[in-house]
Amino acid sequence: MSYFLISLDFELMWGVRDHRTIATYGKNILGVREAIPAMLAMFTKYRVKATWATVGMLLFDNKKDLLANLPDIRPSYDDAKLSPYTNGYIDSIGADEKSDPYHYGLSLARQIVDTEGSELASHTFCHYYCLEAGQDKAQFAADMQASVAAIRRLADPPASIVFPRNQVNNAYLSVCAQEGLIAYRGTERNWMYRETSRADEAALRRAARLADAYIDLSGDHAFDPRPSRGLVDVRSSRFLRPYARNKRALEWLRIHRIKQSMTSAARTGRSFHLWWHPHNFGANLAENLAVLEAVLKHHAHLRETYGVRPATMAEVARATQSEESRLAEMEFGLFV
Numbered sequence: 001m002s003y004f005l006i007s008l009d010f011e012l013m014w015g016v017r018d019h020r021t022i023a024t025y026g027k028n029i030l031g032v033r034e035a036i037p038a039m040l041a042m043f044t045k046y047r048v049k050a051t052w053a054t055v056g057m058l059l060f061d062n063k064k065d066l067l068a069n070l071p072d073i074r075p076s077y078d079d080a081k082l083s084p085y086t087n088g089y090i091d092s093i094g095a096d097e098k099s100d101p102y103h104y105g106l107s108l109a110r111q112i113v114d115t116e117g118s119e120l121a122s123h124t125f126c127h128y129y130c131l132e133a134g135q136d137k138a139q140f141a142a143d144m145q146a147s148v149a150a151i152r153r154l155a156d157p158p159a160s161i162v163f164p165r166n167q168v169n170n171a172y173l174s175v176c177a178q179e180g181l182i183a184y185r186g187t188e189r190n191w192m193y194r195e196t197s198r199a200d201e202a203a204l205r206r207a208a209r210l211a212d213a214y215i216d217l218s219g220d221h222a223f224d225p226r227p228s229r230g231l232v233d234v235r236s237s238r239f240l241r242p243y244a245r246n247k248r249a250l251e252w253l254r255i256h257r258i259k260q261s262m263t264s265a266a267r268t269g270r271s272f273h274l275w276w277h278p279h280n281f282g283a284n285l286a287e288n289l290a291v292l293e294a295v296l297k298h299h300a301h302l303r304e305t306y307g308v309r310p311a312t313m314a315e316v317a318r319a320t321q322s323e324e325s326r327l328a329e330m331e332f333g334l335f336v
Contacts, residue, residue, distance in 0.1 A: 001269070001271075001309060001319065002227075002266050002268075002269050002270060002272075002306060002307065002308045002309065003012075003263060003271040003272055003298050003308070003309050003311045004048065004262070004271070004272055004274075004302070004303070004309070004311070005051070005234065005271065005272070005274070005310075005311055005312070005313060005316060006043070006048060006049070006051070006055055006274050006275065006288060007051040007052075007121075007160075007179075007185055007227070007236075007273065007274075007275045007277055007313060008051070008052050008053065008107075008164055008176060008207070008275065008276060008277065009049065009051060009053050009164070009276070009277045009278075010054040010055065010105070010109075010112075010123065010163055010278055011053050011055045011060070011123065011127060011164075011264070011277060011278075011279070012032065012055070012058045012102060012103055012105050012231070012279070013025075013028055013029055013103050014055045014057050014084060014103065014126065014127045015055060015060060015104045015123075015127050015164065015277065015279075016029075016093075016279070017089065017213035018081050018082050018086060019184050022102055022121070022184070023242075024035065024103060024128075025279075026188070027282065027283060028280075028282030028310075029101075029102050029279055029282050030101060030102070030282065031103075031279070031281065031282025031283055031285060032108070032278045032279050032282050033108065034100060034285060035278050035279075035281035035285055036108050036111060036112070036246075036278050036284055037064075037111060037286075038054055038281075038285065038289055039146065039281065039289075039292070040111060040112065040115045040118070040157070041083075041277070042289065042292060042293060042296065043115070043118075043302070044115065044116070044117070045296075046118075046293075046296040046297070046299065046300055047300075047310065048117065048296060048299060049117035049118070049310045049311055050117065050118055050119070050308040051107075051118075051119040051160055051162075051312045051314070052112050052118060052119065052120055052121060052122050052123070052311070052314040053121045053122060053123035053161065053162035053185075053208060054105075054109060054112075054120060054123050054143045054151070054238065055105070055124065055127050055145055055164075056123075056125035056147040056151065057084070057124045057125060057126055057127075057128070057149035057150075058103065058104060058105035058106070058109070058121070059105070059109055059150045059153065059154065060104060060106055060150070061096055061097045061106040061107070061153065062095060062096040062097070062149060062189055063093065063094070063095050063096065066090075066104075066299055067090070067113075068235060068305040069146060069150060069270070070090075070124065070146065071083075071114060071141035071142040071143055071145065071146040072142065072189060073127075073138060073139050073141075074139065074142070075128060075132075075134070075135040075139045075140075075143070076128070076134050076136075076139065077132050077133065077134040077135055078132070078133040078134035079127065079132065079133070079215070079327075080136070080273070082132055082198075083126070084328075085126070096161040099232055102292040104193035106154070108285050109156060110153060110154060113155045115155055118155075118158070118312075119160065119245070119311055119312035119313065119314050119315075120151055120154075120155040120158065121151075121159065121160035121161060121313065122144070122147045122151065122158040122160070122161040122162070122181065122313070123147075123161070123162050123164060124140075124143050124144065124147050124149065124161070124163070124164055125143045125144070125146040125147040125150060126143055126146075127164045128140060128143045128164060129164055129165060129167055129197075129198070130163055130164075130167045130168070130172055131167040131168035131169055131195060131196065131197040132167070132197050132198065133199075135218055137172060137175065139176075140169075140172050140175055143173045144175055144176065144179050144289055145332070146177065148179050151252075154247050157180055157234065158180075158181060158221055159180070159182050159183060159313075159314035159317065159318075160181060160182070160183040160184065160185075160312070160313040160314050160317070161176050161181050161182055161183070161184045161185075161325075162184070162185045162186065162236070162275075163185070166185075166187050166193075166195060166196065166236070167196075167197065168195045169195075170228075170229060172232060172314075173228065173229040173231050174229060176215050176230075177229070177230035177231055177232060180319065181231060182231055182314065182317040182321065183231060183234050183314055183316065183317035184228075184231050184232075184233060184234050184313075185233075185235060185275065185313065186228070186233040186234070186235035186236065186237055187236055187274070188218065188221045188235065188237065189219040189221070189223075190219070190221075190233075191205075192205045192208040192209050192212065192217075192218060193218070193236075193269060193289070194240070198215065208279040209239075211214045213239075213241050213254055213257060213258075214250055214254055214257060215253070215266070216232060216257065216260070217256065220237070220260070220264040220265060220272075221235075221236070221237040221238060221261060221272075222237060222261065222264055222265030222268060222271065222272055223235050223237065223265075223270055223271055223304060224270055224271065224315065224318045225271065225274070225316050225318075227320065227324060231317070231322060232316070232320045234271075234313045234316050234317060235273060235274050236275055237261060237265070237271075237272045237273040237274065238258055238261060238272070238273075238274050238275075239275060239276060240258070240274055240275065240276040240291070240292070240295070241276075241280070242256065242276070242281065242283070242284065243281035243284045243287040245284070245290045245293060248287075250257065253298065254291070255291060255294050255295070258274070258295055258298075259294075259295070259298045262299065262302060263298075263302065265308075266305070266306040266308045267300040269307065271316070274295065274306035278306060295311050311319070
């Protein structure tokens with residue numbers, strides 16, 4: 001079965017606070033409040049589904065509730081600025097969503113949950129970095145418990161996880177399975193997309209990924225979902241980069257690259273997984289929506305031509321697990 005997946009890393013300031021400020025990036029964060037309803041409307045128009053991987057800390061509408069739900073065990077990164085629990089950061093945020101729309105997003109999450117075809121998934125509780133030095137598995141487990149509890153306040157328990165900064169740590173997948181999750185978004189199978197800590201990220205890799213967005217350096221990244229350590233790897237195919245005015249002459253190349261990969265996946269019966277952050281659409285919303293619509297129109301064509309099925313990460317994982325069970329039963333039957 002060929003699936004078309006969309007996942008979004010819904011973070012607000014919690015996802016960028018360690019390297020950006022409200023002064024430098026606040027416009028994009030505020031723009032999320034216009035971008036999310038617009039994206040939901042477009043998803044509905046084109047009958048696609050989306051997995052919204054959400055930072056647990058934004059799923060509150062006031063500081064009192066947030067503080068009451070913090071985990072007792074917290075990450076002890078060697079680089080303290082990576083943690084929102086240090087240097088008085090949580091103390092500095094506002095009292096509620098009305099006074100601080102940069103950190104609270106419960107009203108937006110409710111819009112997502114109320115939209116058919118949306119899956120509310122985990123992006124950990126505190127935007128947890130699973131490959132950074134100093135943290136450990138027990139700290140991650142405490143964070144995941146808090147993440148699951150936060151999501152259960154307004155939706156079904158999460159079935160999928162997207163690791164912040166794509167720092168997939170295979171040793172932590174068992175923790176996710178213990179919390180009832182069945183799917184995660186792995187990375188593309190190429191050196192430029194390999195999981196790494198921030199300190200090990202190289203300028204060459206970033207430059208290669210940028211070039212790969214416009215010209216084919218690494219292939220289509222179409223895939224077949226595969227079981228992995230108790231979960232199903234529903235891996236990424238393409239990051240939908242935000243519109244950049246200084247590269248607008250190359251927009252047709254960027255869109256062509258995505259469409260070409262989607263077509264390759266459809267023709268070969270494989271799946272394609274597109275992802276981005278809502279705050280990537282927080283500026284230049286009209287231009288970003290135009291690119292998204294072009295992509296979704298192409299998906300509609302592939303759906304009619306090749307039978308590509310829109311799905312959430314959890315739906316793909318459940319279908320994969322069911323197929324694996326069916327094949328296992330058939331194989332067992334041959335030896336009975």
